[in-house]
Amino acid sequence: MxxxxxxxxxxxxxxxxxxxxxxxxxxxxxxxxxxxxxxxxxxxxxxxxxxxxxRAAGANLIVVTAGNYAKGKEDRSDPDGNIGHTGALDPRDLAPPYLRTMPPLGARLEQVALNAQPFRIFQDRMAPQGAQILYPMPYGYVTSDGALAEPARSPADALLIPSHFEDDPLAIHDHPTAKDRLGDVTAGLGSAATLTVEDARAVAELAGVQHVVAGVHENARIFVANDKTKQWFTRYHGTEWALPELRSGWSMIHGRFLSKEDGEEKAQVMVLGKVVADRLFGEGVNPVGQMTTMWNQPFKIIGVLSSRSWASSPVAGDDQFDAVYVPVQTIDGLLNLSKLNTISLSAKSVGDVSRLSTQVKLLLRKRHKIGEEVPDDFTVTTMAQQAIGKGIPPQLARVISGNLQDIDRLTIExxxxxxxxxxxxxxxxxxxxxxxxxxxxxxxxxxxxxxxxxxxxxxxxxxxxxxxxxxxxxxxxxxxxxxxxxxxxxxxxxxxxxxxxxxxxxxxxxxxxxxxxxxxxxxxxxxxxxxxxxxxxxxxxxxxxxxxxxxx
Amino acid sequence: MSIISLQGLKKTYKLGDNIVQALAGVTLDIAQGEFVAITGPSGSGKSTMMHILGCLDRPTEGKYMLNGKDVSSLPRDELADIRNKQIGFVFQGFNLLPRTTAVENVEVPLLYTRPVMPAAERRERAMKALTAMGLQDRYDHHPNQLSGGQQQRVAIARALVNEPTLILADEPTGNLDTKTSIEVMRILQELREEKGITIVLITHEPDIAAYGTRIIAVRDGKILSDEPNTPRSTLEMAPEQIMVTAN
Known part of the structure; x- marks a missing residue:
């Protein structure tokens, strides 16, 4: 029927x-x-x-960080704290890092007009003697005592401080500043400058490597280009297109992530973490296509980044979405940085992580010409080791991770x-x-x-x-x-x-x-x-x- | 040609430890176009006979030929199809579905007709049957909005809707007053005269049986008498009405 x-x-x-x-x-x-x-x-x-x-734990992830926290102060071989190894050295390594990459003294990086008077803008220590020191603020350039910059008495040379107050070369600090620590392997994870873009390219040549991402990061103040009252102090990451491949929990809520071409063209493009986008443009607003400035440089927003699922959504203390991402090559072009904070890489297979991390270590030691008895000037970490290291005194963590070669596989499984x-x-x-x-x-x-x-x-x-x-x-x-x-x-x-x-x-x-x-x-x-x-x-x-x- | 042919029909029931013989060998032929009234007191076996004639029950012994086909041992589903296409039932209690309109009640047999009949055709045939009963204006009335006579006419329309060759009416006037009873009898007589439909009427009332062309009296599961009858005219007044007039 x-x-x-x-x-x-x-x-x-x-x-x-x-x-x-x-x-x-x-x-x-x-x-x-x-x-x-x-x-x-x-x-x-x-x-x-x-x-x-x-995925979030990064079963197949290896991170190489500049510096070596395992090293004690007693290993410093140079009283200036510039180098941390005594192997066969390139003479250039003895110079402070900024000197290695510095353009000729007095070179003009950018010329801006201030009150119709031209200023010659230099990056920190490259300015000639007697130059006026100016700091970029949302409302204009200020002098070191906080006053709005006067028109120059003569077409004077001005010194522009691009980023952090701590980087003011004339300020006196009771602690070592980031610049002081350049080249100091004992300074702490990531803050030393021992890794180079060339290191990253060399690591990429190793067998069993899936993706390699060179990374620099530093704190920076981001402004909305046409409204300087909207700003947010966050962290920038100079990175590469493959970074989302290493962080599988990520998703773009607007636009796209950085592309290979963005890096090759040194494009001034920026991907905002969701927190930054919300702070600068308001919650839920799509800011793609709008402009921001960082160190008074314009950046076009191409995407907003967040997590794909509930499990990896941002939690307190998780700053990966309270950050902005720009091509590392762009940072390099603007700041003349050739040193990296990190090299992140993924192994093609999870079981290969132990072997690969050993390979990376050997390769970098060779490239950095580190002698046999001398410790690494970098730290190779797998995510399992990081997980174990959490909440344990560093010495103990080192003992554990050093003695268990297969710890990553064990723990992940x-x-x-x-x-x-x-x-x-x-x-x-x-x-x-x-x-x-x-x-x-x-x-x-x-x-x-x-x-x-x-x-x-x-x-x-x-x-x-x-x-x-x-x-x-x-x-x-x-x-x-x-x-x-x-x-x-x-x-x-x-x-x-x-x-x-x-x-x-x-x-x-x-x-x-x-x-x-x-x-x-x-x-x-x-x-x-x-x-x-x-x-x-x-x-x-x-x-x-x-x-x-x-x-x- | 005989439409119904019963040969030595027996039916026994088991009621607890007792074996009851409802039919004790009935042999009978009914020709097409006859209006047969089967009478008898309760317990005489006339209801059992009716159930077997209606293919609702199967005989324990004997043979039942309907339209030349032996139906005494057919499987249930085939009996269902025979009931659906060849037999129209008219019950004492009308047995209309409540909360269902007159036309939908008439359509019910068509729902079970094989092959499946399209809804439009069902509606058309049901309306035709209702019209024949003079109820075309009441097609969307529910049974509780109709009088007893109207309800029985809906039931007759339902019995006719699949154009059966045989109508089985089981005490069709049992719940009706005399005037309406005569009206129903006239309808049955007209069906016989105009369409040649064979009618088998079960009743215990002699004056209702008198409308048939043949009267069969049943007692104790056997045929007591089987006489042709000159059907009483429905134009004739009912005895009660005569008495009223006399007074």
Whole structure:
């Protein structure tokens, strides 16, 4: 029998006859389906969360950082603190780093007009004697005592400080400044300047390397180009196009990330972390195409960066989205930096990380001409080592990571399996709840149908007398259950979506609802209707029409 | 040609430990176009006979030929198709579906007709049957909005909608007053006269049986008498009305 309109109407009428019982049975189905949808969502969320955590943990990631925190002060071989190794040296290495890359003294980097008077702008120590020192501020250039710069008495040379007050060469500090620490391997991770772009290119040649990203980073103040009152003090990262490949949890909410061409062209383009974009342009505003300035240089915004899933969304202390990203070559061109803070690379396979990190270490030692007894002037870290190092005294961390060559593999696998185990237990519990709810819902459906069969015995007898086959009668009751379960199922899916959203919002559980899981839930609801209507439908179909017609 | 042919029809029931013989060997032929009234007191076996004639029940013994086909041992689904296409039922209690309009009630047999009938054709045929019963204006009324006579006419329209060769009427006037009963009898007589439909009427009222062309009296599961009858005219006044007039 084809269930025509008549039979659907009939099923509706039957359901409406016992409103209370229908509502109760429907709630049963609803709860069951909602539990199913929620558990599917949480299951999928948990799975993605494990994957994200593994990716975020950087199972295949190796980071080379300039400097070596394992080194003590006693290893300083130069009282000026400029070098940290005593191997065969390039004579240029003995000079302070800025001298190595410095353009000829007095070279003009940029000329700006201030109060219609030309200033010759120099970068920090490259200015001639007697030059006026100016600092870029949102409202103009100021002198070292904070006053707005006067028009120059004569077309004087001015000295422009590009970034941080700490970098003021004339200021007296009671602590070593970043510039002081250039070339000092003991200065601390990342702040020493021992890695070069050439090192990064050499590392890229090693077998088993997937991506290499050269990186510099420093604090900087970012302004909105046409509104200098909007500014944010954050960290810039000079980096390369492949960085998102190393941070798989990332996604672009607007625009795109840096491209290979951006780097080759030294383009003044900038990708904002979501926090920066929100601070400068307001939440949810798409700033792509607008201009910012950093060190008074214009940068075009090409994208806004955030995380792909809940699991790797920014948390307090996580500054990867409170940062801006520009091509490292652009930074190099503007600041004449040839030293890198980091070289990040990914191994093609996770199991290769230990071997590769040893290879990188050997290669860099060779390139830096470090003698046998001399410690590294860089630090090679795998993410597992970083995880272990957290919260442990550095000396202890060094001992652990130094003595366990395979620690990365061990930990990643352990982490993955323990996460998966936890998720599995949670899923089994949820699946159990869903199954029990569905069972209860199914019994409710069956109860309603048995009631319906009893109430409609006479009608069933009449339909049989008028020529309905048994299958026609059975189909009619199955249709009734199907209708109930599909309505209950749709409501259940909606409830499940709300519940998943609530769990995600208020308990930070990772829940992902796919159209597929909604579809599967609806199929399950339909199957529930069919399975639990078999007995009542069969009972109706087997009614003796003579008895049924006499039924009152 | 006989439309119904019963040969040595027996039906026994088991009621607890007792075996009840409802039909004890009935042999009977009904020709097309006859209006047969089967009478008998309750427990005489006339209802059992009706159920077997209507293919709602199967005989324990004997043979039932309907339109030349032995239907006494057909499977249920085939019996359902025979009920659907060849037999029209008219019940004492009308048996209309509540909360369902007159025309939808008439359509019910067509829902189970194979091959599946399109909705438009179902509606057309149902309206035609209702029109024949003079109820075309009431097609969208629910049974509780219709009088008893109108309800029974809807039921007759339902019995006719699939153009059966046989109409089985089980106490069709049992719930009706005399005037309406006569009206129903006139409809049945007209169906026989104008369309040649065979009618089998079950009743325990002799004056209703008198409208048939043949009266069969049943008692204790056997045929007591089987006489041709000159059908009573529906123009004739009912006995009660005569009495009223006399007073």
């Amino acid at each position: 084809i269930p025509g309109r008549h039979f659907v109407v009939l099923a509706f009428q039957a359901l409406l006859r016992n409103r209370m019982q229908t509502a109760l049975a429907m709630i049963g189905v609803l709860v069951g389906v909602a539990a199913l949808v929620t558990s599917l969502a949480l299951g999928r969320g948990a799975q993605e969360s494990v994957e994200d955590q593994l 352990q982490m993955s399996s323990s996460l998966k185990k936890t998720n599995m237990i949670m899923l089994i519990m949820l699946a159990g709840v869903a199954t029990i709810s569905l069972l209860v819902g199914g019994i409710g459906v069956m109860n309603l149908l048995l009631l319906s069969v009893t109430q409609r015995t006479r009608e069933v007898g009449l339909r049989i007398a008028l020529g309905a086959r048994r299958s026609d009668i059975a189909t009619q009751f199955v249709l009734e259950a199907l209708l109930l379960c599909i309505i209950g199922g749709v409501l259940g899916i909606l409830t499940g979506v709300l519940a998943s959203g609530g769990l995600q919002r208020f308990f930070s559980w990772s829940a992902v609802i796919s159209p597929m899981s909604a579809f599967v839930s609806l199929i399950v609801a339909a199957l529930l209707g069919i399975v639990f209507s078999v007995y009542p439908a069969r009972r109706a179909a087997l009614l003796d029409p003579i008895e049924a017609l006499r039924h009152e």
